[in-house]
Amino acid sequence: MKKTTAAVIAALLLGLVGWQVAERISATGTSTSKSKGPRAVPVMLEPVRTMNLQHVAEFTGTLESSARFTVAPKISGRIESLYVDIGDQVSNGQLLAELDSNEYALQVGEAKAALEVARATVIEAQSALDVAERDLRRSRDLHTKNAVSQSELDQALAEFESSRARLQVAQAQVRQMEAALEAARVRLDYTRIHARWDDPDAHRLVGERFVDEGDMVDSNDPIVSVVALDELRAVINVIERDFPYVHAGQPAGIAADAYPDRTFPGTVSRVAPVLQESSRQARVEIVVPNAERLLAPGMFVRARLRFEEREDVTAVPQAALARRDNSQGVFLAVDNASDARFVPFTPGINQDGWVEVLGDAKDALAGGRVVTLGKHLLEDGSAIALPAPDTPMIAPNPDAATNASNKIPQRNNSKDASTSPAAEDAAASANRTQS
Secondary structure: OHHHHHHHHHHHHHHHHHHHHHHHHHHHHHHHHHHOOOOOEEOEEEEOEEEEEEEEEEEEEEEEEOOEEEEOOOOOEEEEEEOOOOOOEEEOOOEEEEEOOHHHHHHHHHHHHHHHHHHHHHHHHHHHHHHHHHHHHHHHHHHHOOOOOHHHHHHHHHHHHHHHHHHHHHHHHHHHHHHHHHHHHHHHHHOEEEOOOOOOOOEEEEEEEOOOOOOEEOOOOOOEEEEOOOEEEEEEEEEOOOHHHOOOOOEEEEEEOOEEEEEEEEEEEEEOOOOOOOOOEEEEEEEEEOOOOOOOOOOEEEEEEEEEEEEEEEEEEHHHOEEEOOEEEEEEEEOOOOEEEEEEOEEEEEEOOEEEEEOOHHHHHOOOEEEEEOHHHOOOOEEEEOOOOOOOOOOOOHHHHHHHHHHOOOOOOOOOHHHOHHHHHHHHHHHHHHO
């Protein structure tokens, strides 16, 4: 009887052990099959918004003076006096420099003397003409009385014509000497170099000085440059894509590195009607008021032009843009944010990190959420997982990942089941079954 009871108990124990082993094998197989399925990719989502966007483009360029000219002498000579220097303010007609004028003053004196000689010659010629005229009248009277011959009358007439011609030559010489005197006076005046421009009330500044007192200069050698700073000109180059949007009178914002927290207003004044073949760009000039004279010619600037503005457009974060199969789009969270579907679209205006959605895709994206972090691991239809509310999403640090990989011990190449991935998965499944 005792043997029978012991046999029954042993059979029951063996059955219980077999049932537990079967359950563990079943659980391990289920867990392994699940681990081999697609794993959810942790991502972060941002909502698709409806907002107003502006098409704003930024260009780089250089500031130039709206009016700049170089002062140079019209004659050669030595710089005797230089009355201005870099940064000095000058007015219209102000004397800037003087050349050595002794030689030109002598030329004026010579021209005056020559003019006096010419005028004396005119007086002499006039007197001779008067005498010849009286002789001619007398000869004519006597010829009527047959007191003089015809040949004598002809001789008196010839003398009169000759005297009149000599008077005309003398008068022409006077006019020639007067012109020579005026030219000498002009050359003498050229030794005094002035600054002249159209606006009589404007004041300008000396930008550069090229000579010093005592230097010898030839005609047209630069002495100083004069610039206008009350109004500057920003010169930018516009590419072919943006060329149709630029027009005269368009407002612009000018930023310079010297004043990082300030934007200066400007207005497009001129747009080149042609694009350069070498660069496919067009020159655009922007007038920038500079009453405070904070800006200076030669500064590097950035010009922002607003081309257009659109209201109530569907926009996605720029960080959500991805490219798959040569198409640009975003991954839209679907099925209660458990899967991600790739939605291609044509991007429009890009402003402050938001991109306009054009075409039929805006209806599919409206009101949804798109993946902004983790999209590089996704394909169309991939499973996604959202982090816990209290779990911060930290972008992977490549350096940290490298350091961590260096600390991982190398796996043994032997077929030890205890260190193989299958053994690790089985052990993990057994532990979950026991728990």
